[in-house]
Amino acid sequence: MATSICLLLWVLLIANTVWTQSVRQAYEVLDLEEWDVHDDFFCPRECFCPPSFPTALYCENRGLREIPAIPSRIWYLYLENNQIETIPEKPFQNATQLRWINLNKNKITNYGIEKGALSQLKKLLFLFLEDNELEEVPSPLPRSLEQLQLARNKVSRIPQGTFSNLENLTLLDLQHNKLLDNAFQRDTFKGLKNLMQLNMAKNALRNMPPRLPANTMQLFLDNNSIEAIPENYFNVIPKVAFLRLNHNKLSDAGLPSKGFDVSSILDLQLSHNQLTNFPRINANLQHLHLDHNKIKNVNISVICPTTLRAEQDAFIHGPQLSYLRLDGNEIKPPIPIDIVTCFKLLQAFII
Ligand SMILES: *[C@@H]1O[C@H](CO)[C@@H](O)[C@H](O)[C@H]1NC(C)=O
Numbered sequence: 008m009a010t011s012i013c014l015l016l017w018v019l020l021i022a023n024t025v026w027t028q029s030v031r032q033a034y035e036v037l038d039l040e041e042w043d044v045h046d047d048f049f050c051p052r053e054c055f056c057p058p059s060f061p062t063a064l065y066c067e068n069r070g071l072r073e074i075p076a077i078p079s080r081i082w083y084l085y086l087e088n089n090q091i092e093t094i095p096e097k098p099f100q101n102a103t104q105l106r107w108i109n110l111n112k113n114k115i116t117n118y119g120i121e122k123g124a125l126s127q128l129k130k131l132l133f134l135f136l137e138d139n140e141l142e143e144v145p146s147p148l149p150r151s152l153e154q155l156q157l158a159r160n161k162v163s164r165i166p167q168g169t170f171s172n173l174e175n176l177t178l179l180d181l182q183h184n185k186l187l188d189n190a191f192q193r194d195t196f197k198g199l200k201n202l203m204q205l206n207m208a209k210n211a212l213r214n215m216p217p218r219l220p221a222n223t224m225q226l227f228l229d230n231n232s233i234e235a236i237p238e239n240y241f242n243v244i245p246k247v248a249f250l251r252l253n254h255n256k257l258s259d260a261g262l263p264s265k266g267f268d269v270s271s272i273l274d275l276q277l278s279h280n281q282l283t284n285f286p287r288i289n290a291n292l293q294h295l296h297l298d299h300n301k302i303k304n305v306n307i308s309v310i311c312p313t314t315l316r317a318e319q320d321a322f323i324h325g326p327q328l329s330y331l332r333l334d335g336n337e338i339k340p341p342i343p344i345d346i347v348t349c350f351k352l353l354q355a356f357i358i
């Protein structure tokens with residue numbers, strides 16, 4: 008069982024390579040001193056308590072309607088794929104050591120979450136609430152939280168101050184919800200000092216979310232209806248490296264005057280938009296998806312990003328682009344051979 012947990016964690020970490028280094032190894036530590044040694048290895052009868060992994064409690068896929076009383080020794084709680092509608096305070100009264108709760112695929116609504124139920128869990132790091140029936144981001148949340156997974160709910164509201172104390176939150180996943188532009192206030196993201204990954208794909212945004220946290224590295228906004236990116240938008244997120252805007256409504260006129268000439272961006276995905284020109288890019292960019300736009304011409308003297316270094320250093324300091332996708336546009340053959348003259352490191356070019 009422990010092996011499969013490690014494997015799961017390993018997969019999760021690999022899937023999120025950017026912040027791998029900063030995610031603390033909470034799951035490797037088994038601090039025996041923190042255990043309640045008088046705990047008599049009580050196991051709720053609905054669940055499975057593996058003797059070799061005493062800090063884990065497995066209650067998933069059991070058709071449960073309620074959360075059982077959680078023993079105080081538990082760090083990892085698996086409750087996914089049940090019929091749970093509520094999160095009361097009571098079953099968590101003694102569960103002060105909880106680090107990880109998986110409540111994906113249940114029927115939890117905001118009305119079902121008792122006010123102190125989550126915030127009393129002072130050591131909680133990971134909270135999974137995907138595929139539930141939430142209409143708001145739950146609040147208050149424990150200040151210790153590092154990952155909040157809310158994909159595939161019906162979230163359209165973020166209560167004031169929800170994130171203001173979550174200084175350790177690194178990942179916020181709100182993909183496939185019902186967010187409109189009016190979900191964000193001036194200070195919605197204020198306080199998220201360590202946020203690195205923000206996923207708001209598949210919502211109903213028409214504008215870029217405002218005032219993002221300064222440490223944002225991954226910003227996923229695919230499948231919205233975004234038409235424009237404000238001038239200087241990237242100045243407040245100087246570390247953004249992975250930017251996905253596939254399936255939006257971006258046109259040339261909607262881009263800032265510098266386009267995507269932003270030195271931090273390494274991976275830029277703009278598939279399925281309405282661009283008619285190849286946008287400006289930075290020499291550091293490595294992967295570029297521009298397929299399924301309306302691009303007609305590729306004029307290499309315009310698109311080849313300028314570098315500050317001398318010619319002889321081209322391989323090291325020249326344009327770093329290794330992957331370029333341009334299929335599904337209106338480019339007529341022949342394809343200018345000087346694309347490879349500019350992008351010397353190109354390994355895959357799809358047209
Ligand atoms: C918490 O622990 C106390 C003392 O061991 C016990 O009486 C009580 O039933 C426990 N509460 C829950 C919800 O497990």
Ligand SMILES: *[C@@H]1O[C@H](CO)[C@@H](O)[C@H](O)[C@H]1NC(C)=O
Nearest residue numbers: 031129150151152172174175
């Ligand atoms: C945030 O993480 C740091 C470093 O791990 C830790 O010392 C601190 O207590 C955490 N903050 C909260 C509010 O849990």
Ligand SMILES: *[C@@H]1O[C@H](CO)[C@@H](O)[C@H](O)[C@H]1NC(C)=O
Nearest residue numbers: 182183208209229230253254
């Ligand atoms: C966006 O929509 C397309 C087309 O419906 C779909 O193939 C793709 O998986 C979606 N991507 C995300 C991140 O929702």
Ligand SMILES: *[C@@H]1O[C@H](CO)[C@@H](O)[C@H](O)[C@H]1NC(C)=O
Nearest residue numbers: 304305306307308309310343
């Ligand atoms: C490419 O752009 C340059 C600079 O704007 C221009 O002088 C040149 O004529 C263009 N080439 C083609 C083939 O359009």
